Each structure stands twice: as structure tokens, then as C-alpha cells.
């Protein structure tokens with residue numbers, strides 16, 4: 001079957017992009033074409049797209065804001081669903097549990113920008129998301145990656161998540177106690193986060209703003225936030241020095257393979273300084289892992305998700 005025949009149903013029913021470069025949808029600005037790309041705006045459209053893809057046995061890849069993802073130069077076969085448009089419901093404060101007078105729960109869509117959710121919480125005088133100052137991407141992506149800093153992560157404020165199960169195409173709400181969060185990951189199986197409920201503490205808006213501003217200032221000073229990257233490339237080892245310190249001590253700060261460079265500002269960032277390809281970034285990643293292992297006998301694991309052909 002030709003690609004066009006295979007994708008006929010999807011193309012007839014939905015407005016999709018063909019051969020869309022993934023470099024336009026990732027903060028690394030790297031990645032070849034996706035066969036098909038969908039940007040559903042609501043849960044119903046997302047479910048219909050998933051249903052059609054399932055019927056035709058078309059492989060589906062999920063992306064939020066693409067800020068923790070590296071896509072291969074050959075691109076992605078099948079259908080990519082980019083969820084950053086999935087935000088038809090505005091952020092809202094939910095009915096508060098009377099037994100928790102010092103807290104409030106907010107709800108936001110999975111495709112909502114994390115920065116919008118953080119601002120909404122601050123405007124409501126709710127604390128618990130200040131750590132996320134300057135973290136790009138969507139709320140769903142942040143939950144899947146258990147985004148955080150050394151001090152805090154998003155799992156600490158999650159009450160429950162609303163998901164679509166891609167196998168059964170049914171919607172569920174999963175309580176925090178049934179969510180398997182760990183360092184920079186959530187094991188969720190074949191589910192897509194379409195919304196989340198976050199429980200935050202009431203606090204003085206001035207103090208919340210001060211905490212947020214301080215975090216943002218530190219981030220902008222210590223990380224190459226204005227260069228193309230996917231944030232920290234490697235996970236910090238569970239004990240000892242963080243990945244950035246190990247890479248710096250291995251003498252790798254500033255090292256470059258074509259347009260890919262170990263950041264001179266923060267050695268755990270690989271940055272795309274000049275039209276890097278995915279293969280340049282992966283070659284640099286391999287060099288970093290090999291050198292750090294040779295020097296310190298420590299295996300660095302990637303935090304960034306690598307996907308595609």
C-alpha cells in the first residue's frame with residue numbers, strides 16, 4: 001500500500017500537515033519530516049484522530065511543546081499528534097475541599113503552556129509552581145517528564161490527571177496515588193494527558209512573585225535559555241556530582257561537533273548553535289557519555305527523549 005493510500009482516511013477526515021518538518025515543532029530546531037502531523041484543539045477531535053489511526057494501524061507519536069524531545073534527521077513515520085493546541089478550556093479554580101482551607105485546586109488542559117498555568121496560579125495567590133519559572137513546554141509534557149528543579153518537581157502538586165487511553169479510546173481520571181512518578185518521568189503506558197488538577201497552597205501574592213522572579217533570574221543567569229536546546233540533556237546521577245559538573249570536570253565544556261555544542265554556560269545543555277543535525281547532537285551525546293565513563297566510571301542517562309526513524 002502506498003503512503004497516500006494508507007493515510008487516505010485520516011487525510012479525508014481531518015486537516016493534517018503532510019511531510020511537515022519536525023524542526024519547526026521542537027526547541028532544538030532539529031528533525032526531519034513527519035509523514036502526517038495533527039494539531040487537535042479539543043478532546044473530541046483528538047479521540048476521532050486516534051480512532052481513525054487505530055483502525056488503519058498507523059503508528060502515533062505524541063508531542064507537547066517539543067522542548068524535551070530530539071527528532072531524528074529522517075523524521076517520523078506515521079502520524080505525529082502535537083498537543084500544544086489542545087487548550088480549549090481556560091484554566092480554572094475548582095470547588096475547594098472544605099477540609100483543606102489553606103489550599104485550592106486548579107484545572108488546566110494538557111496542551112496549555114506551563115507558563116500560562118504558572119501565571120494563572122500566581123494571579124490566584126496560589127503557591128507551588130514558582131519552581132517552573134522559565135520552563136518551556138506544555139502542562140501535559142511537564143507532567144510526563146515530571147519537570148522540576150533540584151528543589152521541587154511538578155508531581156508534588158498533582159491531585160489527578162485526565163487521560164485518554166489510546167488502546168481503548170476511553171477517558172479516565174487517575175488519582176495522584178496511582179501515578180508512578182519518579183525523577184524526570186511518569187510511567188503512564190499508552191495514555192495521553194488531556195488535563196490536570198493541581199492542588200496549590202494559598203499564600204501572599206508578593207511572596208509568590210518574589211520566589212518566581214528569583215528562580216527566573218537564576219535560570220536566565222545559569223542556563224543558555226536563549227539558544228536552541230532541549231534543556232538538560234542528561235539526568236543527574238542518583239548520588240554524587242550532578243551531570244553538568246561531571247561533564248565540566250571531564251573538560252568537555254564548549255566542545256563542538258558541527259553545529260552541536262556542549263554549552264559554555266551550563267555543561268549539561270547541548271545547544272544547537274549553527275544548523276546542527278540530530279546526528280551531530282547524538283555524536284556529541286555519545287562522546288560525552290564515553291568520556292565521563294572513562295574518567296569517572298559513571299554512566300550518564302539521557303533525560304531528553306529521542307524519537308523518529
Ligand SMILES: Cc1cc2nc3c(=O)[nH]c(=O)nc-3n(C[C@H](O)[C@H](O)[C@H](O)COP(=O)(O)OP(=O)(O)OC[C@H]3O[C@@H](n4cnc5c(N)ncnc54)[C@H](O)[C@@H]3O)c2cc1C
Pocket residue numbers: 027061062063064065066067068069083110111134135136137138139140141142143144145146147148149191192193194224225226229230231232305
Ligand atoms: C531552555 C530550556 C530550559 C528547560 N528547563 C527545564 C527545567 O528547569 N526543568 C525541567 O524538568 N525541564 C526543563 N526543560 C525541559 C522541558 O522544557 C520540560 O521537560 C517540559 O516540561 C517538556 O514539556 P513539552 O510539552 O515540551 O514536552 P515534549 O518534549 O513535547 O514531550 C516530552 C515527552 O512527553 C510526552 N508527552 C508530551 N505531552 C504529553 C501528553 N499530553 N500526554 C502524554 N504524553 C505527552 C511526549 O511523547 C514525550 O515523550 C527545559 C527545556 C528548555 C528548552
